[in-house]
Amino acid sequence: MIEQRVIDDIRIHWREVVNDITGPAKKKVNGTESYICPICGHGRGGDGLTFNPQSGDRNGLKCFGCGFSGDVIDLYMAITGTDFTAAVETLAEKLNVDRARRSTAQARQTVPQTREKTKEVSQHRSNEKTAETVDFTDYYRQCEQRLTEPAATRYLKARGISQETAALFSIGFDPQSDPANAPGAISDTEKRHPEPRIIIPCTKDFYIARAIQKDAAYKSPNPKGSRTQLFNGDAVRSAGAVIVTEGIFDALAVIECGHNAIALNGIGNGRLLLDTLKHEEAEPRFIICFDNDGDPKTAASTKKSAAKLNSDLQAAGYASIVYNIAGKYKDANEALQADRNALEEALQAALKELNRDDIDDFLDRIRSEAYRPHETGLPFLDRLLSGGIVNQSLMILAAAPATGKTTLAQQIAETLARNKRPVTFINFEMSREQLLAKAISADLKRTGYNKTALQVLQGYEWTPQDKARITAVIKAYRKTKLPYIRYNPEGATSDLKALQEYLTAEGEEATRKGRQAPAVIIDYLHLITAAERIDTAELIKRAITTLKGYAVKYNTFVIAISATSRSSSKGRLTLASGRDSSNIEYTADYQLTLNYEAIDSGKLSDTELEEELQRQQGQPRREMILRLTKSRFTEPGKSEKVHFDAAHNTFYGVCENEHAELQRELLLDKDIPVI
DSSP states (O other): OOOHHHHHHHHHTHHHHHHHHHOSOSEEETTEEEEOOTTTOTTSSSOOEEEOTTSOSSOOEEETTTOOEEOHHHHHHHHHOOOHHHHHHHHHHHHTOOSTTOOHHHHHHSSSOHHHHHHHHHHHHHHHHHHTTOOOHHHHHHHHHTTTSHHHHHHHHHTTOOHHHHHHTTOEEEEEEOGGGOTTSOOOOSOOOOEEEEEEEEETTEEEEEEOSTTOSSSSOOOTTOOOOOBTGGGGGOSSEEEEESSHHHHHHHHHTTOOEEEOSSGGGHHHHHHHHTTOOOOOEEEEEOOOOSSHHHHHHHHHHHHHHHHHHHHTTOOEEEOOOSTTSSSHHHHHHHOHHHHHHHHHHHHHHHTOOHHHHHHHHHHTTTTOOBOOSOHHHHHHTTTSBOTTEEEEEEEOTTSSHHHHHHHHHHHHHHTTOOEEEEESSSOHHHHHHHHHHHHHHHTTOOOOHHHHHOGGGOOHHHHHHHHHHHHHHHHHTGGGEEESOTTOOSBHHHHHHHHHHHHHHHHHTTOOOOEEEEEOGGGOBOSSOOOHHHHHHHHHHHHHHHHHHTTOEEEEEEEBOGGGGGSOOOTTOBTTOHHHHHHOSEEEEEEEHHHHTOOOOHHHHHHHHHHHHTOSSEEEEEEEEEESSSOOOOEEEEEEEGGGTEEEEOSTTHHHHHHHHTOOOTTSOOO
16 A cells, blocks of 8 residues: 555655656746656647646646646656556655655645545546456457558558567557547546557556557557556466566567567566466566666666566566667667567577576587687797686796796786787886886897897997887887786785785776786785785785686786795705695696706705706806696696796797797887897
């Protein structure tokens, strides 16, 4: 039972409702506000829907175009096709009416006075009761016989509805239909609006009378004295999928495509469907397909109603989803008229989504390129990884100090950027300038010009030849790599909380803009800090969880450098060689180790080990082993011999001609000759 105070409150806030439906008033003269009438569109060039606060009765709203007269509840009923109860409930929800705090003072401000209001509410209830005895069956038969008249057939054809479909639902035609004074309904003193209309039965006591003329006074009002009912409500007796639409012609469009559909005859009528289901034993599955409204406010309301119905259906134990089958069109019927094939494809996609399970998700995923390995651009590394790194993964690179792990990680970042993969490199020990100098030094070496990172940083000592060559490489670097790589961006500090906030912001921005989230390289794990006091193992665990979470959520990958334990520097590095490695071992998808080839053999004595380290670090080309100690996706244990040119910050494989090939592949500008 609707409380009178709720009705009063809706009428007090009539302006908010009208503004939501039509937009602000177009003009205001002598206390009278004028709006564009949502029923007939009148008011663009003159008086349309007006409200006179001095009228002294509830019929303050009036349209001089179509003759509508009533309060804001009557207006909402006229444009949505809902009955009085549904209209009040919907408007109360829209206005967020607080029933408990409704004050007596507010109630006294309402027009008309309480006695008149009580009389009107009683009349509505009387109409509802009387509607139960109305039977339009004979009227439907008369209208059905006129469906072959040219005006009716032209209209249905234009809407994409066949005569066969129309016959299934006893659809008819009345050249002088007037729902306000429908045959068998309660008589009314309102102005008559006879119009040629398509008559669509829903039940014996309710139908939709759709005007076929664009300038009709009322588009599709309810017959007076009737309560809104579902169209094709019997469809819920099916155990299959049922498409739920707002309007009847949308349901008919779906039926034209060979699927089961019902129409609520208004987004506020979801309760009708729920009530119907209480009396049925079948277990249908529902796809809710409401209109794509152009107006943002209306669209928001429609979306909210669809979500609520979906939630209510699921709470009642029914499988249901919300799905847009109309695509870029306003509704299903418009989609049918514009592109029937696209509508049929959308319906098939909706059915697939409704029946989706974990295996469907799995098959869709693996049939796409979601798990195609992403090449790093380094041949020796891609061979180890069986093609590259898989998205949603975390790779750990473990190595002892001075073995070139930062250089290798940076080289991966640079080749990713060269291949136009966004990448962020975060180093907690070096500045952005130092990292860029290392990158420029490496590119200079690949063009045959030898300059260390320190010499690149000392721009004040460049010779004219240095300036020409370095400037040319920087110009090419700015053009080819810089758009895709970021070194030590603002906000990406070693503090774990700040780092997490930065990564989340980066991922969300990429998602919002429809871009690939950048791969991230962290150099290195054991330099991550926390504001609170926490032991190292727990901190590493949280850091690993954060990095893996970013990779999974934003469909990218993370490479993190890890320090090795002191004892592991005497031989082959293993999965357990990293410091505080237990959480790393369990969480990482890949683990790589980098070591000197001679030391990796594990055959050197302590004295020989020290001598070998000194020898290797004095070599222009150091002989290294890169080993895959863990891989969730491929066979671990494989290794690659690589050479490390420490002076010029470059790793390359030992395969025949691989160094020369790498030089050619990474050549940044054809105008920079290789010496």
